[in-house]
Structure formats: structure tokens, C-alpha cells
Amino acid sequence: MSGTAKDENAKSKDPTPRVLVLDVGNTNTVIGVYKDDRLLGHWRLISERHTADELGIYLTNLLKTVDIHLNSFDGAILSSVVPSLDIPWRDGVKRYLGVECMTVSTDLDLGIEVLYGAPKEVGADRLVNAVAGVARYGSPLIIVDFGTAITLDYVGPGGKYMGGAIAPGLEVSMEALFGRTAKLPRIALDAPPPSVVGKNTVDSIKSGILFGYAGLVDALVERVWYECGGQAKVIGTGGHAHLIAAHSKYMKTVEPWLTLEGLKLIYERNTSRR
Structure with a gap:
């Protein structure tokens, strides 16, 4: 991402933190954005192999449709059944949203x-x-x-x-x-x-x-x-x-x-x- 894009985003930063949630399935990937308990937006993509930059650009354009800035995220979490897509998604989120992407596994505290x-x-x-x-x-x-x-x-x-x-x-x-x-x-x-x-x-x-x-x-x-x-x-x-x-x-x-x-x-x- 260019420094100019980052600077423009910083000027209009939304102070309310949001969480990006990613459900990567065999056929479709479902993306959602939560603010507290409210689902602000959701999208469905085909689960295809892409680079981190391609996924980051997809995220950038999707978030624009609901007027959510890239730097308004507190974090992200990924559930995936397609291992080959895990790293591109995590890297894309880190590079474009500036947050680490938690990955669901039994190593986390699931509460069950x-x-x-x-x-x-x-x-x-x-x-x-x-x-x-x-x-x-x-x-x-x-x-x-x-x-x-x-x-x-x-x-x-x-x-x-x-x-x-x-x-x-x-x-x-x-x-x-x-x-x-x-x-x-x-x-x-x-x-x-x-x-x-x-x-x-x-x-x-x-x-x-x-x-x-x-x-x-x-x-x-x-x-x-x-x-x-x-x-x-x-x-x-x-x-x-x-x-x-x-x-x-x-x-x-x-x-x-x-x-x-x-x-x-x-x-x-x-x-x-x-």
C-alpha cells in the first residue's frame, strides 16, 4: 500500500474499533465486519487462490462500499478449511488493515x-x-x-x-x-x-x-x-x-x-x- 493511501486513511480514522471476521470455506469465503454486536457489512467471495495484495485490494474495495476505513480495525480472526489460503489472508489483513489475524484452532480458548x-x-x-x-x-x-x-x-x-x-x-x-x-x-x-x-x-x-x-x-x-x-x-x-x-x-x-x-x-x- 502506498504511503499516500495510508496518510489519507489516517486523516479520516474512525475511533470506534471494529473486528474483521473471515470464514474461508471450500467453495466460498464469507467476510464480515462487527462493531460490538452489530454486523456492519458482509460479503461472499469464491474461495480461490490469490496473493496477499490481491486479497488486500478486495478488502479495500469491499470496505469502501460501507464507508469503513482500513485503519479502524482493532483486530481480525480467520476460520479456514483451506490451508493454502491461510497465509495469503493473514498477510493481506496485516499489510492492508495493519492488524494481526487470529486463526481459529483448539489452541485458543473456545469456551467449550x-x-x-x-x-x-x-x-x-x-x-x-x-x-x-x-x-x-x-x-x-x-x-x-x-x-x-x-x-x-x-x-x-x-x-x-x-x-x-x-x-x-x-x-x-x-x-x-x-x-x-x-x-x-x-x-x-x-x-x-x-x-x-x-x-x-x-x-x-x-x-x-x-x-x-x-x-x-x-x-x-x-x-x-x-x-x-x-x-x-x-x-x-x-x-x-x-x-x-x-x-x-x-x-x-x-x-x-x-x-x-x-x-x-x-x-x-x-x-x-x-
Whole structure:
């Protein structure tokens, strides 16, 4: 960044600190800016490999859209399931925002006990969702995240993260279906079919995907309840959560910004202890 740009930014510095939160997934990267408990802005990018400067320029332009200055940040935090993107994001944040970027791992104080058999293997996004879910709803709790993969996570009584299940996401399943069949058309999951029994090919595919995945979620929830000895509230998050929630027996609550909220909470918990 040029010295001139830094000087201009300094002249108009906003004194209220903000936190940048970054959720880097296999398909998309979601960026948010928090001021206290308020989400000031959020953006979704494709998770592609870029240099630190390219990412810094993206951040600069995105922040301009909500009139947030680069030097108004107190810190940043990153949750990533794509290791090759970690260093470019951390370097880009440091270079352009002038703050260190905390990275989510079990080495941080998460405020929950992680009882996963191999704690280092659990995805950072799953832990972040658990932190936010417990903060908002308490435990026991089941969290279903609809991303490239669908993850269902169980947090037991006392905020103990126990683990969960992983299944192919809706888009992954659809790509496999379309890629291996010659005549099936590509469809958009913009609305449910009028009935489970589809009267045309498009509605038949929609029925299989939407009602099928609602059944998958409900079946897993029932098995978790049975195995863990009691019911737990079920919440959903991620891109397709609202579509599945409309047809699920148990997942009726959707929190679209659960991961971003969890990142903010983890950042606050770990900076207040310094």
C-alpha cells in the first residue's frame, strides 16, 4: 500500500474499533465486519487462490462500499478449511488493515470443551458454529451447517463438543447427478416442487434433493437423540438451511450468520484474556 493511501486513511480514522471476521470455506469465503454486536457489512467471495495484495485490494474495495476505513480495525480472526489460503489472508489483513489475524484452532480458548477423538482434525468452522450456538441457545444442541459438505454437530450438556456427521452438500450431490447422467437437466434449487411425487423431471429432481435432504437431517437428528439419551434443540446455518428447514420435522430455527457470530465471540474471548 502506498504511503499516500495510508496518510489519507489516517486523516479520516474512525475511533470506534471494529473486528474483521473471515470464514474461508471450500467453495466460498464469507467476510464480515462487527462493531460490538452489530454486523456492519458482509460479503461472499469464491474461495480461490490469490496473493496477499490481491486479497488486500478486495478488502479495500469491499470496505469502501460501507464507508469503513482500513485503519479502524482493532483486530481480525480467520476460520479456514483451506490451508493454502491461510497465509495469503493473514498477510493481506496485516499489510492492508495493519492488524494481526487470529486463526481459529483448539489452541485458543473456545469456551467449550472439545471431546472429539482427534481435536486437531475437526474443522474450524464446526467449532466456531458450536461456540455461537451454545452462546445463543445453550446446550445440548445440534447444529446443521449446509455448505460444500453438510455437517451435523452435537454439543452435549455443559457445552461439551462431542462430534457429529458429515455428508455431501446439496450442490455436490447435484453436480454428481448431472455429471453422471446424460439426460437430466441442471436445475436451480429456488423453490420446492408442488408435491413429493414429481410430475416432470425438474420437479422430480427437486423432490429428491429437498425432501431427501430434509429426511437425511431428521434421521440423523433422531439417531443422535437416541444415542445421546435425550432431545436437543436443532438449528441450521449455511446457504441452503432455509430451504431444508421448510421441510424438516426438527430443524425449524435458521441462523444465517452463526459462523460469523462465533468468530466474533472467539476473538473477544481471546483478546480479553491478553
